[in-house]
Amino acid sequence: MRVLIVDDSPVLRMLLRSVLESEGFEVREAENGEQALRLLAGYQPDIVTMDVHMPGMDGYETTARILEKYALPVVVVTASADPHAAATAMHTLEAGALAVLEKPLGPGAANFEACIDALLRTLRRMAQVKIVRRPRVIKPSPATPKAASLGAGSQKVVAIAASAGGPAALKTLLSGLATQQPWPLLLAQHIALGFLGSFRDWLASVCSLRVSIAEHGQALQPGVLYLPPDGSHLGIDENLRAHLQGSNGELYCPSADHLFRSVAQHLGNLAIGIQLSGMGRDGAEGLAVLRSQGALTIVQEPTSAVIDAMPKAAIQLQAARQVLAPEAIAALLNSMALRDRSHSTGQGGT
Structure with a gap:
């Protein structure tokens, strides 16, 4: 080599x-x-x-x-x-x-x-990863998917998974989100030990959300992006509190499958799952479980990913209800957030 x-x-x-x-x-x-x-x-x-x-x-x-x-x-x-x-x-x-x-x-x-x-x-x-050239161009604003495809109900959490190539997608997705998100966001991103604090600070610099390292048992707040501590898997419990679990030697920690399965178990169709760029298959099976529970599941369009293995694995398992580029995912979440706020104020979406 x-x-x-x-x-x-x-x-x-x-x-x-x-x-x-x-x-x-x-x-x-x-x-x-x-x-x-x-x-x-x-x-x-x-x-x-x-x-x-x-x-x-x-x-x-x-x-x-x-x-x-x-x-x-x-x-x-x-x-x-x-x-x-x-x-x-x-x-x-x-x-x-x-x-x-x-x-x-x-x-x-x-x-x-x-x-x-x-x-x-x-x-x-x-060295085995197939890389595509990344010309620095300005992308056009995406069209928002029609409301009929968004699913019913008032979602309570957004779970996001990413690995290699994920930060590029995360920047586009998170920087496109409106300031007021009506749900907490949980992120399982594979990152080397020792760099979590810098990763948190970088995320906070590219979006308007508050970014926090999750603590076991803490109540998850709307509009906050939560990361697991080094060496921990991130999930939730039945009271929408953070549930942290130590690694048992798994290949990936934090595990995307663990996050998606935990959200599926406790929230079912009241959740949104998002699979972004990465190597391997982590998250594909968990996202499929989440979809089987009626949740809205979104996978990054493989051609927009730095590494398309994780998105393709989820698509092959038919885990995706939507396949979108990161900027379109942001537009979809903003549309759903607006609808959620309208319903909560009794405006009926007007």
């Missing part, structure tokens, strides 16, 4: 090269974004590792330009303990990077082996 390392630190490049070459990888290096783009004009790696803070062009802009010109998976490798670096890493995910990983500090560090293991596993998985 061919890897391009983009990092301004010669020490880090030497460390990563040593580790990767010992595993049989072919490695090339670039010390900044400009050099990376020049190399890519004549070299086709299987995957790119990207630093975020470099002289000249930073990791966000470099990633955006790579994805404009080349169909290459990009994985961010940065320091989770540096708030500025972690914040920039979130923007790089927004640009289309597939994952963010903690930068290994060296063989003497306590978590060195764990960092290297996560790096190798992620590179091998992400």
Whole structure:
């Protein structure tokens, strides 16, 4: 497998090269974004590792330009303990990077082996992902699906699942939502340990919702987007309170299937489930259960996803009542929120 390392630190490049070459990888290096783009004009790696803070062009802009010109998976490798670096890493995910990983500090560090293991596993998985070019264009405003297709009842919660490529879809979806959402929103997004706080802050910066790390047993409030703490699955109980459950070694934590099944069990058709970009099949079966209970289930249109595996898996299971691009999902939720507020005030939708 061919890897391009983009990092301004010669020490880090030497460390990563040593580790990767010992595993049989072919490695090339670039010390900044400009050099990376020049190399890519004549070299086709299987995957790119990207630093975020470099002289000249930073990791966000470099990633955006790579994805404009080349169909290459990009994985961010940065320091989770540096708030500025972690914040920039979130923007790089927004640009289309597939994952963010903690930068290994060296063989003497306590978590060195764990960092290297996560790096190798992620590179091998992400190098297999089919990437599409992401031209930076302004999309037209979407048409809102007809009210007849929205389903009946007053929904009580929105459950959202995303993995690799999810932040790009989340930015479009969440930034398009009206300020007053009449329901709490729960999000299961696969994110590396150590970056949850930065991810929460980034989400808060791209939407008008309040974004909160859920606490076990807390009452869920309308207009708030809840994330599970590191190492926990997120669900609800019969009183619409957050229910957190520790991981038992599952492949994905937080689990989209766990979230959707929990919402299906306690709310049935009074819920909305949304499956966004990601690798694998997490969420497909849970969303199918949610649909079988009469809930409105929405899947991201696969051609609009950075990675279409999770949306396609849900569609194959016939778990989707609607298949929409993220901006159309936002328009649909706004329409339903307006209808819900009209009914609650006795206006009958007028």
